[in-house]
Every structure is written in structure tokens, then in C-alpha cells.
Amino acid sequence: MPAEVLDARDIARALTRISHEILERNKGAGDLVLLGIPRRGVPLAHRIADRISAVEEYDVPVGSLDITMYRDDLRMKPARTLLPTEIPAGGIDGKVVVLVDDVLFSGRTIRAALDALSDVGRPRAVQLAVLVDRGHRELPIRADFVGKNLPTSLAERVSVRLAELEDDGSVDSVAIGVPAPATKGESA
Amino acid sequence: MTSTTYLLKNARILGGEPTDILIEGGVVAGIEPPGGLEARFARTSTSGGEGAEVIEADGLIALPGLVDLHTHLREPGREDAETVETGTRAAALGGFTAVHAMANTDPVADTAGVVEQVWRLGREAGYCDVYPIGAVTVGLKGERLAELGAMADSAARVRVFSDDGHCVSDPLLMRRALEYVKAFDGVVAQHAQDPRLTEGAQMNESELSGRLGLAGWPAVAEEAIIARDCLLTAHVGSRLHVCHVSTAGSVEIVRDAKRKGWNVTAEACPHHLLLTDELAATYDPIYKVNPPLRSAADVEALRAGLADGTIDIVATDHAPHPHEDKDCEWAAAAFGMLGLETALSIVQHTMVDTGLLDWAGVAERMSYAPARIGRVADHGQPIEVGAPANIVLHDPAATRTIDAAESASLSRNTPYAGMELPGRIEATFLRGRPTVLDGKLWGGTA
Amino acid sequence: MKRHLLSAADLTRDDAELVLTTAAELRSLADRPIKKLPALRGRTVVNLFFEDSTRTRISFEAAAKRLSADVINFAAKGSSLSKGESLKDTALTLEAMGADAVVIRHSASGAPHRLAHSGWVRSSVVNAGDGTHEHPTQALLDAFTLWRHLGDSKPGGLEGRRVAIVGDVLHSRVARSNALLLQTLGAEVTLVGPPTLLPVGVENWGAETSYDLDAVLPKVDAVMMLRVQRERMQGGFFPTPREYSRRYGLDGRRMATLQDHTIVMHPGPMVRGMEITADVADSSRSVIVEQVTNGVAVRMAVLYLLLGGSESESNE
Ligand SMILES: [Zn+2]
Numbered sequence: 026m027p028a029e030v031l032d033a034r035d036i037a038r039a040l041t042r043i044s045h046e047i048l049e050r051n052k053g054a055g056d057l058v059l060l061g062i063p064r065r066g067v068p069l070a071h072r073i074a075d076r077i078s079a080v081e082e083y084d085v086p087v088g089s090l091d092i093t094m095y096r097d098d099l100r101m102k103p104a105r106t107l108l109p110t111e112i113p114a115g116g117i118d119g120k121v122v123v124l125v126d127d128v129l130f131s132g133r134t135i136r137a138a139l140d141a142l143s144d145v146g147r148p149r150a151v152q153l154a155v156l157v158d159r160g161h162r163e164l165p166i167r168a169d170f171v172g173k174n175l176p177t178s179l180a181e182r183v184s185v186r187l188a189e190l191e192d193d194g195s196v197d198s199v200a201i202g203v204p205a206p207a208t209k210g211e212s213a
Numbered sequence: 214m215t216s217t218t219y220l221l222k223n224a225r226i227l228g229g230e231p232t233d234i235l236i237e238g239g240v241v242a243g244i245e246p247p248g249g250l251e252a253r254f255a256r257t258s259t260s261g262g263e264g265a266e267v268i269e270a271d272g273l274i275a276l277p278g279l280v281d282l283h284t285h286l287r288e289p290g291r292e293d294a295e296t297v298e299t300g301t302r303a304a305a306l307g308g309f310t311a312v313h314a315m316a317n318t319d320p321v322a323d324t325a326g327v328v329e330q331v332w333r334l335g336r337e338a339g340y341c342d343v344y345p346i347g348a349v350t351v352g353l354k355g356e357r358l359a360e361l362g363a364m365a366d367s368a369a370r371v372r373v374f375s376d377d378g379h380c381v382s383d384p385l386l387m388r389r390a391l392e393y394v395k396a397f398d399g400v401v402a403q404h405a406q407d408p409r410l411t412e413g414a415q416m417n418e419s420e421l422s423g424r425l426g427l428a429g430w431p432a433v434a435e436e437a438i439i440a441r442d443c444l445l446t447a448h449v450g451s452r453l454h455v456c457h458v459s460t461a462g463s464v465e466i467v468r469d470a471k472r473k474g475w476n477v478t479a480e481a482c483p484h485h486l487l488l489t490d491e492l493a494a495t496y497d498p499i500y501k502v503n504p505p506l507r508s509a510a511d512v513e514a515l516r517a518g519l520a521d522g523t524i525d526i527v528a529t530d531h532a533p534h535p536h537e538d539k540d541c542e543w544a545a546a547a548f549g550m551l552g553l554e555t556a557l558s559i560v561q562h563t564m565v566d567t568g569l570l571d572w573a574g575v576a577e578r579m580s581y582a583p584a585r586i587g588r589v590a591d592h593g594q595p596i597e598v599g600a601p602a603n604i605v606l607h608d609p610a611a612t613r614t615i616d617a618a619e620s621a622s623l624s625r626n627t628p629y630a631g632m633e634l635p636g637r638i639e640a641t642f643l644r645g646r647p648t649v650l651d652g653k654l655w656g657g658t659a
Numbered sequence: 660m661k662r663h664l665l666s667a668a669d670l671t672r673d674d675a676e677l678v679l680t681t682a683a684e685l686r687s688l689a690d691r692p693i694k695k696l697p698a699l700r701g702r703t704v705v706n707l708f709f710e711d712s713t714r715t716r717i718s719f720e721a722a723a724k725r726l727s728a729d730v731i732n733f734a735a736k737g738s739s740l741s742k743g744e745s746l747k748d749t750a751l752t753l754e755a756m757g758a759d760a761v762v763i764r765h766s767a768s769g770a771p772h773r774l775a776h777s778g779w780v781r782s783s784v785v786n787a788g789d790g791t792h793e794h795p796t797q798a799l800l801d802a803f804t805l806w807r808h809l810g811d812s813k814p815g816g817l818e819g820r821r822v823a824i825v826g827d828v829l830h831s832r833v834a835r836s837n838a839l840l841l842q843t844l845g846a847e848v849t850l851v852g853p854p855t856l857l858p859v860g861v862e863n864w865g866a867e868t869s870y871d872l873d874a875v876l877p878k879v880d881a882v883m884m885l886r887v888q889r890e891r892m893q894g895g896f897f898p899t900p901r902e903y904s905r906r907y908g909l910d911g912r913r914m915a916t917l918q919d920h921t922i923v924m925h926p927g928p929m930v931r932g933m934e935i936t937a938d939v940a941d942s943s944r945s946v947i948v949e950q951v952t953n954g955v956a957v958r959m960a961v962l963y964l965l966l967g968g969s970e971s972e973s974n975e
Binding site: 415419420421422424425426429431495496537540542545 | 789
């Protein structure tokens, strides 16, 4: 049975803090673009954008960046369904792009996202915001903004639920547990 | 080589009661109830000079040597596909003591010289008598009659004439051929296929051909020619044989012609008694044959026609092709499939085991009738004292899984590979001499 | 998805909709400065064309290259009739080259099927048109075009939509594949043509059939006009080209009887003035140019879904 480590309030607080850190680091919201990595990075990016807008009275462009075709394990698994890539109208050239994802683990997803991003345009800078950093990096990648550092063992599985993506009316949570042998972890 | 005497013990002639059969001097020398012939041989060992070779034939059916009216031996011209020698080996293993070699060789068997060559090659091989079929028209071109009389008068004594592979589609030419062969009691064996209706045809025209995008070979292209030829035969008072009848409609037309008393005979091929056009969906040209595999309803009608005598005989249309002619896309592949070594098994499976035909019926359809149609005096005779000892011993209880690689034919294009079929030829005797014993080739050159 | 795409019948409704949604994502990527995706990096796609078709080959080539695959174009000589290059020998050569996918165009119906099932190659086989049999990627791009215009680009969007396929159904691989695929996607198909150009047994294809184009046109949401090939004109399938055009051609007068939203399609290349007049082909209803554009996205989707993860499925 997975144990909840963050509840809805914890998540809300973490996102608020990340939003402020982004603003502080970038001295305002002037040329920010938030790109969520589907699936769960996308609603998180929107939530952060809402928080920034509330503070700055300015709509931060938000989009999504699918990294499926850039994955380095494509050949090892059945073809994956593509998820939407939506680049805001102003593009990303010269902008500060903040990539948003739910869990940072091996770093391979972010590596793929950086490749995908370079095919879309040339940002002035790229930063990374994650809700949870569970460690075990396999690439020299680190997050700029972290909601919660969560030490885990490799066998454990971190599952993030976000209300926007759940049909069953469940609320936000981050839980940790050891999956039954048959289930596939998604926290990479 | 002095001819050996053989005693076949407990063989069931045409599936009847167990009987002992004595073969001596190339003829059937005695037929008695079990043990009845023992008195004539004190010793039944193989060593004794006056003893007989004993063959235990318990459970085996004795049939008259089978006669095929439709075999492609490919020699001369396509010795990469088959030779007279390899083809007659396959024939012997299939229980045949006589085969009729189709004329579509290279050169075409349209002269006395070529038919005599084939005839001689058959005698040299010695596994089975070979009766050449003469072409109806020069070069199978359908333009003018070949020298039918010269072939009839040759050493090969040709009585069956066919352009098989091609249809004698010109009605006037067909009429002339039918008339002309009356002079020497010949028969025209027609490959019934209207050429215009079958341009580019690849498979039975059906819903499936439409789906597969393979040009259709409609039943009417066969039936229209058969109907016309029946009328022509009646008109000129000649003899027509219809090759490889494949459709229910054709069976109906032949039935009607016979009812009218016309001199029409017809053959069905083993593959048309068993396989259907559904197999074309594999796009595997091993199932490509001419006429094509038809529907299940056609298969039923052929079986019924064969059972009631509308269709007189089973003929193999044994058509060997080298591997590369089948190992390609459907449209590029050659038409035809092997048939000699599996014919009796298919007939047992489709006709005997289904109760449509008894073994006497099999003897009629696969030995007596084809010999009659081909005017072959030495074959197709009942197993009786004094008759030439052309005999097959068939084990109806055996089953075998067909392995293309085991075929005696030079080619491997059997559509039955991997199928389990009933029945096995144990022995074949040609004029008292075994060509097959224990299911294996025996002897050779006479 | 199965390992090969030989017939539109190989696709379940889920498969087909996955191709369409994937193509929709890929189509939007076409607007980016860098059109290339790395998904098939290191994979080899062979375009094996036994029959000339520059349009289809270029479409597949662009699709494979945009997915970063290595592309080898192999224009083999010889049709099934001339017995030029044998299909088998060519296949063995490709196998030796290590092709991951073979896109094959051949004049013989079933040639892709033979290639896929004879043990000659291990690659995925994509049928790019075989004889008078099928052309499944053309049907997919047609379905994709229909789906964008009539189906709101949503799964189930073609349910109940009515499509007329008009012309030489007998010899058309496009018609066969479309009849199968559009019905799989829930559309209602009517095959229209002179009786001589409708195959035997067409009544069992699940589609409606009609000999009367004028009666069909007002009822449909899309009209797909098929090319009439020159050799049919000599084949005696209809008395004269003029009579064919009069009875089965789409001209301005007939176009006026269509509903406002109805679109006009043609797989190309068109015989203007024969099955379709220039004013219809160039009208605002015509989506013929868009069909070509969509072809690349759909073929990218097919290659991606067939090859994306085909190497091993147990390496989780
Ligand atoms: Zn024939």
C-alpha cells in the first residue's frame, strides 16, 4: 500500500513556492514561457502560471512539450502514443523556458526535453521545475526549482495524482510505495 | 531377369473378402480363398527356386493398376521440372501402372517423332507405361490441325489428342478435330477455357477474387466451352473428353449431355475434389492451378458427379514446376500442382471415407474408365485369372503426413504439404513385376 | 498494431484511430522550423518500388526522413509479367542490408503479402500499393482528410458519415482499401460506377452500391473520384470516354447538387475532363491538394507506429 508523502495542501504550497522562486530568479515574468511535459507536467505548468499571473498581473505563456519521439528507450518498448506539443504563439526564441515535470528521476526525460526544445527554437535560457526530486540521476542534470526532495530506493515507485487528470474525482497527492511485480512504474 | 512369382496373401480385391492372389509370368495366375494356393507351393520361402515371394497383404485393398489420363511429364523441354523417369517413379509410388503424357512439351508433341520419343522414354524408365497424348493443333497454337493420323499410326499409337494448357477455342477447328479423330477411334480431350473470358485470369472469379484484386476466372468460361463442345460432338457423332471439370455448372452440362446419349466423358482432378479457392487468400502460388480451385459448392457438385458417374474418371493433371516458378508473387507464378503420389489418398479421403464411392467405384474411376477412354488394352482390366498382373496394394488404414521433400517428382509443388492424408500405397505391380514394394520404389528398368 | 501493414483490414478501429491521432500530432510539427524528429534514428527504411510512382515514393521518403530514418530507394526493374528482377532475390538483398521496414509498391496483387509471409525478410512490410488489391496508406490519408473536415479530428468522428467512391472500383486498390477502412471507422460507403467496373461479389463488401451517380450525390458528405486509367478506355468496360464522363464524371452541374459541407476528393493523378472537370478539382470543395500534404503525416504515423518500438517488447 503506497504511503502518501504529500497531500493536496503540500502540493499547493510547493507550487506557490516554486512560482515565487521562478519570479525571483528571473526578476519578474517578462520573457518567461512555461512548458509542461505531458502528462502531469502540463497541469503543473498551468498552476504555476496561474500563481505567477496572480502576482504579476500578467499572463505567462504556457504550453506543452511532448518528448516521446526523443526518448532514448523508444526501440525497447511498443510504440507510444504521441501527446500534444503546444508552443505558445510567441514562440520560444530568446525566451526563458521553464520546463515543468512532476518527478525528476534518471534525468533522461529532461535530456529528451532539451533535445525536443532545440528542434522548436532557441531559448535564451532553459530552467527546470519539478514537483518531486527522487534522486538516482543517470545524467548530469539538476532541477532549478524543486517542490520536495524525496529520498527513495530504486525499487520504490513514486506516484503523482493531479485532480485535472483523474476522472474519479480524487484529489492531488504524491505517494511512495513498492509496486506489485506486474505493474509498470511511471516515475522515470 | 526371370520373372518372380508372387503370392499376395489375404488381399481384399476391390475391398472384398480376403483372398490370395498368385502372380506368375506377368499375369494373374490364380485367385483362391486364403490358403487355397498354398498347396501349389510346399515352400513359401523367398529362396526356393519354385517357391513364390510371399507378400502379406492383410488389410490391404487390391486394386487394378491405376491409369492417369492427364499427366504432365515435361520431357522433352523442361527436364528441370520433371523427366519421364522421375514422373513415372512418382506415378508408380501413387499406384499408377499407366499414364498419359500431355502434349505441351518443348517441342510440342504434335508429330509422330515427338510422341514416339516420349513413348520410348517411358519404356526405358520402366516404372509405368507411358501413353503420349498428341497435340490437336500444330504447336498448340489453335490454328491448324497437327498430323493426328501420323501420331495415331506411330509406334506410340496415340488415341487421345489434346491441346491441354490451351483450349481449342475456335469452334470450326474443334469441329474438324472431333470429326477427324473418328477415323482411328480417337478422342479429343478439351481443356475448356474460353480465352477471351479469362484474359489475365488468376483465380476463381468470386467475391474473394474481387477482394484480393486477382483477375477472375469465371465458371462460365469453362461451362460455355463444354456446352459448345457437347453440341459439336453430338452433331458430328464423335467422342469428346472434358479435362479437369471444375464447376457445378460443368457437371450439370455433362450430366445433361450424357442423358441425351452423347458420347461425352469427363474427368475431375483430386485437388478440385478437396481444395477451395479460399486458399488463394494466402497469395501462396502453391495453390495456383488451371482451372482454378473453386468454391465449396463446386467441390460438393464434383464429388456428387463423380459418385453418380457423370464424371467418369479421376485424372491427376500432375503439373510439376521448379521451385522458382512458385517461389514468387502470385501473378508471376506458374499454374499447376503435383498429383500422382497423392491421388488415391485424396480420392479415399473425399470419396471413399465419405461413403460416396466404394473401392469398386474407385477401380472404375481410376483404372477401368480411363483405360477405356484412352483405348489402352493392357490396363484397366479387372483382377481375374489370366489378366495382366497390373495390381496395386493399398492400405486404407494407414495415414501419412505429406512431405514435399519426399516426393519422387523432381518438383516440390504439392499443395498438400503438411496435411495428414489417409491411405498408403504398399505395392504396385506392372505386368507382374513390382515397381513399388513396402511403399518404396523397387527395381527399375525392365 | 500488427507488424505489417498489408491491407486496410489489418487495422482495428483502435489501430486506425491511433494512426489518425498520431498523424494529427505529427502534422502540427510540420509547421516547425526543424521538421525532423529523431524517433527512427538508426533505422533503415527501404522504398522498394517495382512500379513507377514518384508521388507515393516521395511521400514515403519524406515521412521516413522526417523521422530521421536512413532511406534507401530501390527502384526494381521488371513487372510480374516481364520476369525481371525477382521479388525474392530483391528481398534477400534487402534483408542483407538490414532493412527495418520495406515499403513496397508492386504491380502484382499480393506481392507485399508474399514479402511479409514467405520468410524472405524479417522487416516490417508496408504495402504502398499492390496491383489491383490495396493501398492502405492512401486510405489512411483519405480517412485522415475526411476526419479533419467532417469528423472534428476526434475519435469516432467519422461515425455515420457518408462517403461515395465513384468510378473504376474493379481495378482500384484505393477503392478497396477505403471501403474497408472507412467502414472500420464507422462511415457509410457507397460504391458508384458502371456495372462493368464493380467487382463480382461487391454486394458483400458491406458497402452500398449504385449505378446512378446523380441519385447518390445529394446524400453524401464526401465524394471520392477514382482515376480512370487509359487502358480501361480500350478495354471495352464502357462505350466511350465521353459517355463515361457524362454518366460518372463530376462536373460543375453535378457539384451543384452536393450539400454545402460536402467535400470532393481524388487520390490522384487526375484525368481532368474524364472523371472530374477542372472547375471541380480547383473548387473550394476540393481537398485534393490537402490529401497530398496529409500523406506525409499519415505515413510518418504508420512508420513510427510500426517501427517505433518493434525491436523488443520484453525489455521493460
Ligand atoms: Zn488443362
